Amino acid sequence: MSSNSLSIAHPQFIAGAAGSIFVLHHRPVPSLPYKGTIIFVPPFNEEMNRSRSMLTLLATRLNAEGYGLAIVDLYGTGDSSGNYVDASWEIWRQDIVAVADWLENEGFSCIGLLGLRLGAMLAAEVLVKDAGKRFKKLLFWQPVTDGKIHLVQFLRIRLAANLERQTKEKETTKLLRSKLMDEGSVEVAGYEISRELAEAIDNTRMINYFEALQGATILWLEHRNEADQPLPKALTDTLSKCEENKLKLDFNTFVGPAFWQMHERTLAPEVIEKTLDWLRLA
Amino acid sequence: MAEASVSTEEAKVFSCDGDSLIGILHRPERPAKRAVVIVVGGGPQYRVGGHRQLVLWSRRLCDQGIAVLRFDYRGMGDSYGDFAGFENVDADIKAAIDYLFAEVAEVEEVVLWGECDASSAIIFYAWSDSRVKGAVLLNPWVHTPAGQAKAFIKHYYWHRLKDKAFWEKVISLQFDVFGSLKSFLANLKSSFANKTENVSAQVNSESTPIPRNLDIPSRMYIGFARFQAPIMLVMSGRDFVAREFDDLIASSQEWRDRMSHPEVVRYDIPDADHTFSTNEWRNAVVGWAETWLKSW
Numbered sequence: 001m002s003s004n005s006l007s008i009a010h011p012q013f014i015a016g017a018a019g020s021i022f023v024l025h026h027r028p029v030p031s032l033p034y035k036g037t038i039i040f041v042p043p044f045n046e047e048m049n050r051s052r053s054m055l056t057l058l059a060t061r062l063n064a065e066g067y068g069l070a071i072v073d074l075y076g077t078g079d080s081s082g083n084y085v086d087a088s089w090e091i092w093r094q095d096i097v098a099v100a101d102w103l104e105n106e107g108f109s110c111i112g113l114l115g116l117r118l119g120a121m122l123a124a125e126v127l128v129k130d131a132g133k134r135f136k137k138l139l140f141w142q143p144v145t146d147g148k149i150h151l152v153q154f155l156r157i158r159l160a161a162n163l164e165r166q167t168k169e170k171e172t173t174k175l176l177r178s179k180l181m182d183e184g185s186v187e188v189a190g191y192e193i194s195r196e197l198a199e200a201i202d203n204t205r206m207i208n209y210f211e212a213l214q215g216a217t218i219l220w221l222e223h224r225n226e227a228d229q230p231l232p233k234a235l236t237d238t239l240s241k242c243e244e245n246k247l248k249l250d251f252n253t254f255v256g257p258a259f260w261q262m263h264e265r266t267l268a269p270e271v272i273e274k275t276l277d278w279l280r281l282a
Numbered sequence: 283m284a285e286a287s288v289s290t291e292e293a294k295v296f297s298c299d300g301d302s303l304i305g306i307l308h309r310p311e312r313p314a315k316r317a318v319v320i321v322v323g324g325g326p327q328y329r330v331g332g333h334r335q336l337v338l339w340s341r342r343l344c345d346q347g348i349a350v351l352r353f354d355y356r357g358m359g360d361s362y363g364d365f366a367g368f369e370n371v372d373a374d375i376k377a378a379i380d381y382l383f384a385e386v387a388e389v390e391e392v393v394l395w396g397e398c399d400a401s402s403a404i405i406f407y408a409w410s411d412s413r414v415k416g417a418v419l420l421n422p423w424v425h426t427p428a429g430q431a432k433a434f435i436k437h438y439y440w441h442r443l444k445d446k447a448f449w450e451k452v453i454s455l456q457f458d459v460f461g462s463l464k465s466f467l468a469n470l471k472s473s474f475a476n477k478t479e480n481v482s483a484q485v486n487s488e489s490t491p492i493p494r495n496l497d498i499p500s501r502m503y504i505g506f507a508r509f510q511a512p513i514m515l516v517m518s519g520r521d522f523v524a525r526e527f528d529d530l531i532a533s534s535q536e537w538r539d540r541m542s543h544p545e546v547v548r549y550d551i552p553d554a555d556h557t558f559s560t561n562e563w564r565n566a567v568v569g570w571a572e573t574w575l576k577s578w
Contacts (some may be wrong), residue, residue, distance in 0.1 A: 009302045009362065011293035022293060024304065024360050046333070050326040052359045060362070071360070078330050079291070079306050079337060161555065164520070190333025190559035265326045265358065265365065 006032065007063040014102045017094030019081035022073040025103065026059035028066050036111030037068030038139070039099055041126070043117035044154065044201075045191050047260040048077065051116055054259050058272050065276065068108055072099045085185050085192040089125070089200035096126045100134065112137030114275075117260055118144045121204050128212035137282065138216045141271055142223045142260070145238050147204035158188040207238060210245040218249045219278045221271055227255050250278060289344045294385070298356055298377035301363030305329065305353030305378065306337075307385060308344035315390040316415070316575065317349040319378050321371070323400030324423070328359025331397075332557040335564050339395075342568045348575060349389055351382045368399040368423075369498075372407050379413055391415040393575060398523060398556070399423040402502060406492060409508035416512040416578070418571055421524045421556055424499045429526045482536075499530050503537065512545045514574045516567055519552035547574060 010025040028034060040055060042048040059069040073080040074095050076087035100110045113135050115123030120143030127135050144150045155173045162171060180186045185194045222235065231239075231253075242249045256268030289310040295302050306329060320336055322329050329352040330337045340350040355374035357365025379392055393416040394404040401422035408414045481500050484493060485507040492501045517524040531537045541548075549570050554563040 007302075007362065009295050009304055009360065011295060011304055011360070013291065013293055022306075024293075049328060049330065049332065052328045052354075053326065053357065053365070056360055056362065073330075077334065079293070081291075084334065161559070165553070187560060190335065190557070190561075190564070192561065259326075263325045 005029075007060050012102075013079075014098060016075055016080065016098050017091045018075045018086070021075060021081070021095050021098065022079035023099050023102065024071045025106075025108070026056075026063055026069045026071070027108070028063040028068060032063075032066045034068070034108070035066040037070050037103055037108045038062065038112050038114050038137070039070045039072065039096060039103075039110055041096060041113055041115040041119035041123040042072070042074060042077070043119045043260055044150065045077075046189070047117055050262060051260045053265050054267055054272075057267060057269075058275070061272055061276060062279075065279070067111075067279065068103075069114075070099055070103060070110075072096065083192075085194050087194070088196050089122070089204075092122055093125050093129065096122070097130070104134075110134060112139060114139040114141065115143060116141040118147075118150055118201070120144060121147065121206055121209070124206065124209040124213060125204075127216055128209055133215065136217060137279075138213065138218045139275060139278075140218065140220045141275075142258075143206060143220065145206035145234070147201040151198055151201045154193075155186075155188060158186075161189060207241050210241055210247060213247055214245060216248065217282060218247060219275065219282075220249060220251045221274055222251070222253050223258055223268075223271075224253045224255050227253070252278075291341075291344075294351075294353075294381070296353075296377060296381040298363065298374050301356050302361065303353050303356065303363075303374065303377065304360040305351055305381070306340070307382070308340045308350040308352075309386060310344050310347045310349060312347055313349040313386050313388040314347045315388055317351070317382055317386065317389040317392050318343055318395050318418075318575070319375070319382060319392050320350060320352040321375060321378075321394060321396040321400040321403055322352070322354060322358060323368070323396050323403075323420075324398035328354050333559055335558065338564060339568045339571070343572065343575070346572050346575075349382065349386045351378055353378050368403040369406070371403050372410070375403065375407050376411065379411065383413070393418060395571075397421060399425075402498060405502050405505035405509065407505075408511070409488065409505055410491075414509075414511070416514070416575075417509070418514045418516075418574075420516045420558070420567065421518055421521055422502070422515070422527050423523055424502050424527050424530050425523070426497055426499060429499065429529065502530075503540070506540050510545070512574075512578050513547070514571060515541075515546060515548045516570070517548065517550050518554040518556055518558065518563075519550065520554065521556040523556055 006029050008027040008029060010027050012023050013020045014023055055071055062069050074092040076082040076084040103110055113123040113126060120140040123138060127138055152173050155176045159171055176186055180195050180198055185192050239251060252274055254271040254274055256270050257266040259266045259268050292307045292309060294305045294307050336352050340352055343350050354361035355371045356363030383389055392413055394408055394414055395418040396404045397420040401419035404417050408417055481503055484504045488508055492504045531541045551563055551566055558564050558567055
């Protein structure tokens with residue numbers, strides 16, 4: 001008997017902010033007492049693809065304890081409608097809200113948002129702009145805290161891909177940035193990213209959300225290659241800002257493969273266990 | 283666009299041995315009798331594909347009246363069940379074809395479509411299902427450690443011997459190229475005689491499954507030999523997976539004969555990488571496919 005006998009997969013296209021979007025609601029079987037659904041806010045591009053099997057594992061574990069997990073493909077990504085080049089940070093924020101509305105219409109309350117990598121900053125964006133204050137819990141898995149660094153890392157994929165092609169002129173991230181400004185979009189590893197989306201990510205910092213996140217209960221799980229690997233200074237600085245803002249934050253680490261960047265299907269069960277532990281106590 | 287398309291994309295759940303599989307059905311307004319089922323390949327991908335190309339390809343094909351089903355096999359992507367890898371997905375592919383036939387009344391036959399190890403999964407399966415009339419194979423995966431070492435040396439190191447950083451790279455990659463090659467050469471002679479006999483015996487015994495104890499290239503050969511049907515092959519120029527398949531084709535007269543059969547149509551994109559990661563390459567692949575799917 002497989003572990004997912006307590007799960008019901010409910011995939012659906014719903015109306016999003018700019019077109020129909022794909023949502024997969026992993027629902028606990030009705031015989032379990034329902035404890036609320038968490039909406040997963042996806043990471044950027046290939047990181048989303050690579051995380052998918054981990055999310056299914058997370059979903060089955062959550063379902064077994066009465067929680068739902070809703071996985072959404074943001075506009076222009078995954079199975080959702082639209083072209084990637086037409087996606088924007090604001091459309092994506094509204095897409096998450098649309099998922100919450102749809103779930104509530106279906107009779108499933110939402111208790112929180114789980115953001116992986118860039119999704120953590122988008123989740124924070126959703127929460128601070130949520131007038132209804134319906135999301136009480138915010139869960140971060142290896143959150144991106146500086147959009148500028150994240151964007152540069154993305155642009156570098158293109159530089160790396162072109163290294164072995166002698167015919168291609170040498171590019172730099174600076175050159176790509178000016179190309180973005182001049183031409184309105186640039187294609188990186190098969191993703192044609194628009195200037196608007198790139199700028200939004202470029203200007204987003206986790207730290208800017210802290211003041212508005214004071215009402216939320218936050219779990220922050222940071223990836224470590226080894227249990228005793230020290231935290232980088234940038235991170236400890238950010239965490240001390242959390243303290244200054246008196247955030248209700250539980251910080252912890254997890255050890256396992258960085259599944260969002262692996263080239264093979266990999267699982268990191270520890271991050272799931274620590275998430276479940278936190279939900280049980282919260 | 284003259285008028286709004288009324289084709290639909292539908293989110294689906296279907297069962298494979300009791301596990302729920304998730305798929306997207308692209309249903310054209312007037313579906314042709316020939317449909318496409320996409321099997322997801324390689325690494326951690328799921329049914330949208332790297333940089334979403336399986337979605338974009340499916341939309342293009344659907345615009346041409348071709349119904350497409352993309353799905354995650356067990357343990358991959360959004361689907362439930364235990365992950366068993368691309369060598370064990372016969373039941374999953376069959377479940378997807380069954381489901382497509384049940385859902386779209388107009389469909390009478392399917393073409394299977396796959397990249398990398400999904401191409402291999404398709405060739406292991408296609409001969410056994412009479413509904414499968416053709417296959418689109420992109421950079422098929424015929425990996426063996428020896429084959430990889432050979433492809434690596436032939437297509438990479440051979441050209442790099444004069445490169446200053448050559449030896450540094452051998453060391454930093456921590457890849458035992460020469461050890462692999464040596465064992466490859468040592469094993470080649472002894473294994474080849476037995477295998478050839480074994481393989482040709484298997485080609486014609488179509489009622490029996492392809493033996494599991496054979497290596498991937500041998501099983502692929504048997505699969506290709508048993509599946510006498512139109513095949514569209516696309517190979518990327520900058521891809522070791524494709525080079526390894528080319529080396530395999532070049533390695534014997536049987537392989538060369540099979541792949542030069544008139545029913546095999548081959549396209550090459552010399553500058554493309556393994557996943558066709560630009561709009562230009564993506565469009566080239568689907569453009570050929572649109573024509574090819576209607577050419578027979």
